[in-house]
Amino acid sequence: MTLTLRRGVVCLALALAGCSLLFMTLARAERSQHGTLIVSLGGKLSPLSLPRDRAVPVAIRLEGSLRSADGSPLPRVNRVEVGLPKQGVLSTRGLPTCTRRKLIVTSDADALAACGQALVGRGRVDLTVRVPHQAPFAVHTRLLAFNARMGRRRAVLLHAYAVRPPLTVVIPFVISHGSGRFSTTLAANLPVLGRWARVAEFKMVLWRRYSYGGRSRSYLSASCPIPKRFTAGFFSFARIAYKLADGRSVDTAIARGCRAR
């Protein structure tokens, strides 16, 4: 009896270890190389277990980097596009918006005070700054993401704030919906970063719960629409494309899994 129980526990532990290993290995960042430029993108959806038939609140974590294989300076990025899967739902109904004007030349505490109601995510961006005749230096910025509108379109305003050197940059990402695997696209032009700053690394979590019309809502929701016979499914999770100043376009996409509950 004890032996059977022990065996059961061991089997369960092994199964759980197997499952977590499976999802951990799939959660690592994937890399692709274009010339000497290495583009990496990682990310995950949480929670991993989702209903098959209805969308529930989720958080999306994305992290990426640009690195040169030979230590040469990173190229300037003119435009960045982040594609998210069509299985996800992005809802801004009843969610307060923020404007660019409220965020310009503000610290992150001031930005939160002005637009905290519109907050939809947090993260960080590391920049490498190369000013001529000076040694390159890194700038670590804290990132806040706010719900916004650009004209008639939905948008996300990214507020990047660094203490040393003091720096605030507001980057508007316009949200558009199209067809294909990554039907929700967030796109931004990056000349706002100036001539010398290069994006080296970013980490970002998008997540927001709010109430509207007496109902609890979520900025992001998703389901795991797989047949009953399956317990997990795989889907194209995110894609990032950079348009570089030298005219090249580089991109990478990642696949992730979800478990049905």
Added chain:
Amino acid sequence: MEKAASGVSWRRSAVALAVASLAIATGSAQAAEAPTRSEYVERLESVCKPDAEATQRAMKGARSDIKAERLKVAARKFAKATRIFGSTVKKISPVTRPTADKKRLGKWFTDLRRQESYLRQITSQLRAENAVKAQRLIARFIHSGNLANNAVLPFGFNYCSFKFSRYG
């Protein structure tokens, strides 16, 4: 007796010299023939491109088939993709490898063969309608594809790299 012994030793030395010069000649010929990394990439991409496109065509709708529980239909698509994958690996493995990248490419080909094996197993599990087993193998297939990509990251392959989006 002494004369005979010296004859044998002379013959031995001649054979050794011939073998050594043959080895040097073969080695230098191989070194001369070994392509540069960019030549190798170009050669392989020309082989992989039509096969990657054929895989994409063969796998079209496989995800919808799985979603709609048409596992046998999906199995046929996976079988076709497995054949294409196997033939690509067969075509690219004899291509002379850059001398400095032999170890790295050896690891890549190991990963590719592992992927081929997973594809074959996925096909048979889908054919047998073993959904959960197929799903586990798909996870392993994706993981080994990512490992294969990492092994040859500096090569900057496009068509010869693993892309999840090609599989339905």
